[in-house]
Structures are given as structure tokens and as C-alpha cells.
Amino acid sequence: MSGLLAGVDVGTTNCTIGIYHMDGTAVVVRRRPTPADAGNLLAGVLDDLRLCVEAAGAPDAVGVTGVADGGLPLDDDLLPMGPMLWWHDQRASSEAEWLAERVGRESIFATTGVDVSAQTPLASWLWLRRHQPALLDRMRVWVGIPELVATVLSGSALSHRAFAGRSGAYDQLRDRYDDDLLELAGLRAGQLPDQHVGSAATGPLPVGTPVVVAGHDHLVAAHAAGARDPGDVVDSLGTAEAVVTVSERVAPRAAAGSGTSWNRTVDGTRWAMVSGSPHGGRLLEWLCSLASPAGDVAGLEKVAASVDRRPTGIVVLPYLAGLGAPAPDPHRRLSVHDLAPGQGLPDVLVGALEGASFHARWLAEHHADHTDTKLHAVTVVGGPSRGPAWMTVKAHVMPGPVRSTATPDAACAGAALLAGVAVGMPAPVLRSEVLTRDDLLADRYDAIYRGGFLPRVREVA
Numbered sequence: 001m002s003g004l005l006a007g008v009d010v011g012t013t014n015c016t017i018g019i020y021h022m023d024g025t026a027v028v029v030r031r032r033p034t035p036a037d038a039g040n041l042l043a044g045v046l047d048d049l050r051l052c053v054e055a056a057g058a059p060d061a062v063g064v065t066g067v068a069d070g071g072l073p074l075d076d077d078l079l080p081m082g083p084m085l086w087w088h089d090q091r092a093s094s095e096a097e098w099l100a101e102r103v104g105r106e107s108i109f110a111t112t113g114v115d116v117s118a119q120t121p122l123a124s125w126l127w128l129r130r131h132q133p134a135l136l137d138r139m140r141v142w143v144g145i146p147e148l149v150a151t152v153l154s155g156s157a158l159s160h161r162a163f164a165g166r167s168g169a170y171d172q173l174r175d176r177y178d179d180d181l182l183e184l185a186g187l188r189a190g191q192l193p194d195q196h197v198g199s200a201a202t203g204p205l206p207v208g209t210p211v212v213v214a215g216h217d218h219l220v221a222a223h224a225a226g227a228r229d230p231g232d233v234v235d236s237l238g239t240a241e242a243v244v245t246v247s248e249r250v251a252p253r254a255a256a257g258s259g260t261s262w263n264r265t266v267d268g269t270r271w272a273m274v275s276g277s278p279h280g281g282r283l284l285e286w287l288c289s290l291a292s293p294a295g296d297v298a299g300l301e302k303v304a305a306s307v308d309r310r311p312t313g314i315v316v317l318p319y320l321a322g323l324g325a326p327a328p329d330p331h332r333r334l335s336v337h338d339l340a341p342g343q344g345l346p347d348v349l350v351g352a353l354e355g356a357s358f359h360a361r362w363l364a365e366h367h368a369d370h371t372d373t374k375l376h377a378v379t380v381v382g383g384p385s386r387g388p389a390w391m392t393v394k395a396h397v398m399p400g401p402v403r404s405t406a407t408p409d410a411a412c413a414g415a416a417l418l419a420g421v422a423v424g425m426p427a428p429v430l431r432s433e434v435l436t437r438d439d440l441l442a443d444r445y446d447a448i449y450r451g452g453f454l455p456r457v458r459e460v461a
Helices: 038-056 093-112 121-131 133-138 145-154 179-184 217-224 280-291 297-305 345-371 388-397 410-422 439-457
Strands: 004-010 014-021 026-033 062-066 072-074 141-143 197-199 210-216 233-236 241-247 260-264 271-277 315-317 335-337 378-381 402-405 432-434
Touching (some): 014 410, 038 145, 062 145, 062 217, 062 410, 072 145, 093 179, 121 179, 141 145, 145 197, 145 210, 210 217, 210 410, 217 241, 217 271, 217 378, 217 410, 233 345, 271 345, 280 345, 297 345, 315 345, 345 439, 378 388, 388 402, 388 439
Parallel strands (some): 004 062, 062 210, 378 402
Antiparallel strands (some): 004 014, 014 026, 072 141, 233 241, 241 271, 260 271, 315 335
16 A cells, blocks of 8 residues: 545635645645536546646545535436536526425425525426426436546446535435435436445546545535534635534524534534535635735735734624525625724725634534534634634634644545545544634624624624
8 A cells, every 4th residue: 555545625616636645744736726517627637636646656545525515417328418517506596495385494404404595406406307307317317516526537426425415305314315305306316326435447546446435525624624523613714614513413403594504424423513604715815806916815914914903893794795604695795884093995804804703603603502512612724724814813703722724725635534544544633733812812802793793793684
């Protein structure tokens, strides 16, 4: 054995491919923008995987992770039959509303752990059944977008329970697809893969190399960061930001309608509540574009460093295109409150980072209320966590110690480590460090959060 593991992370914005040592330390990592179509996506991933193998050597296994909720149908030869449907596609909005009325929003949530919406695969299947029924009639299997990569690598249809649990048709407590929900779209369980481990049949990996679907990205990153016991919380940053809380149990109906989902952890031993802010990374990109002509993080960091007053006292509701969990409101937009005389754009930019951090704390507290856990510590993962301006704010907004992983690509590295587990290797936790925290500053942030942010965000929520 080489002691090397490969990871593939198919994200909304970027595809990341890397080869890692058994402790999660990167040997080589490549990244490219994620194409919208299956052909270019597969070609890019396979090419980068080939280049990584050439640079570092063949891995003992490869793990695949990435975005949940989207997908596409495959034919008898496991080839795409149509365009990929992404999680942000809204074409199935009316089907989601029909499901909520026909079956009941609370009933669906209690069974599946998912608030039915346009991004839910079940709603997409209904849309296809109504608009392109021949496609589903001829479909051999449906796979998610990351699962497409694993399926092509192995030559067999692969999935993972964590992806199934996002479909809106999976009975979480019975650990199987719900036949009645599938019947609404005219599907059967046999058209949805139930194996998560295969072996490479072609491409840049030696034939027989284990190919493992690790689960969807936020849960994979959380597991890699060490969120494995009840009460562990991970704040996962990417194009979307998600807060993940591990729990011993779930309250199936308690969070219905809140935009929060529940699922098994990727190792299957616990439960996880997940709440997302769909524009976390995009908010950061937008702030960077305002901060400097180059539109990069360095420009934002420079502007943020010029702001002496912390907290700024400004309350920013950081919603570029609607508020998701824990109080969904598609009409909510970014707003700025309590701007003091003499404050300008730099203060507002830092205030937006504060607002995004306040929102993440709100999500984490919502989880604690529904999982009978106590919010005490948070680990931050993901590329945007590299910027000290945002991390300094998070270190003082979140209660208890805040850790940041040393690995910028936690989901990709986590997929590699979970592939190692599937072939009998240990399951290490990625190295992280505790962020510096001033208790007096944390108290001032706490006052703004409770007295400024929460009342503002709840005014029309």
C-alpha cells in the first residue's frame, strides 16, 4: 500500500481534487471552476485526478463528495440522459408546493428530515414526470452530481445514505426509500443506487482501486473536523455556509418549516442537524468586490484592518437573496441598521462579516434547542476560513472556544480519509487550532447579538 488517499470534492463553484497522506496532510491539490454540464465536469475531474496521480503516485482508495440535492438520470450504459439539475435550480417550485399540500410539509419532514422545496430531488422528479416523462421511463438510475463522478470511475452506480437522506423520499428512521413518496413520481427504489463502495474500472486510477462515495460535503467536512459526538458543531464555509450539529437523537417534527434538515452522520453512528445560508461564500465575494478593485480577499483584509471599532455597532442582515434557515423568507434582503456618524464603507463591510457570524450563531442555537445539546464550541472549516478578518469576528461571536482547521479543503480531505476508512484505515481528525479570543470583546459582541441582531432579524421573520 502507498499510504496515499485521493479525494474529489464536486462543489457548486469549484471542483477540488487532491491526494493526501493518511493523516489528511495534502500532497498535491488541484482546483478548477465547476462546469454546468456533465461532459465538461467529468473531463475536468478525470484530467485533474490523472495529473495528481502523476505527481504523487497512485492512491490506495479515492473518496468522492460534493453538493447534495441536484442530480441527473443515467441510461442503461450509465451515461447521462439529460442536463444536470443543480440544487439552486428553481424549476420545481410548483411541484414542491404540490407535495407540501398533498402529503403535508410536517409529514414529509418527519419521515425524510427534509423541508420539501424546489431543490429537493423528489420535487425535481415530479417536474420531470410532468414535463419529460419519457426520460424517467427510460432511466436506469438517478445519481447526484458527485455520485456521477464515482459512477463513471467505477463503472457501477454508487451513492451514499447521506445523499439519499437529502432526496425528500428517504425514510430516515427505517433507513430505506419510502415507496409511497417514490410512487408520486413513478419511481422505484431500484432506480436509486444503494451501494457506496465500488472499484475503479477505467480512467486515471489503477483498475481495482476502491472508489468510495463519502457523503455530501458539509457532513464529510464536519466528520473530518472531528464533529462525531453529541453537541459537536461545525461551521462549514463554501459557496453556501452550513452549520452542522451532531446529536444522539432527533426531534422529527420540531424543526419542520425552519429550513433545517436532519440526517445520519456520514459514519452512520449519530444524527446530524444541518442548516444552511445559501450565499455565505457569495457574500464574501461581494464584500471583496466592494473592498478593492482587485476584488480579492487581501483587499478586504486590508480594509477590515483599518476599522478600529469592534464591534462596529452596525447591525447588518446579510441576506443577498433571501433568508433561509432558521426562519425562511425568500423576500428578505441585505439591510444595514444603526450606522453611526463618521462610519463609512469599511465599517459596513466589517459589519457584514459580523452579521454573517451572528446568523451562524443563530443557526447553532436553533440546533441546540432541537437536539437537547448545549452550544459550547465550534470548529470552522472551508476555504473562506483562511481570512483572519472573518475568523476574528467568528472567534468572538460564537460562544465557547472556536477552532479553525489547518486544511483549507476539509471536504476533499475528508472524502479521502473516509475512503481510507472503507478499506480498513484509521479515521483521523484534521489538525486544527484554537482561535484567539478576548472575553471582554466577546461580551460586547454578545450584547449586539442579543440586543441588536436578533430583534432586527425577527422583526418580520
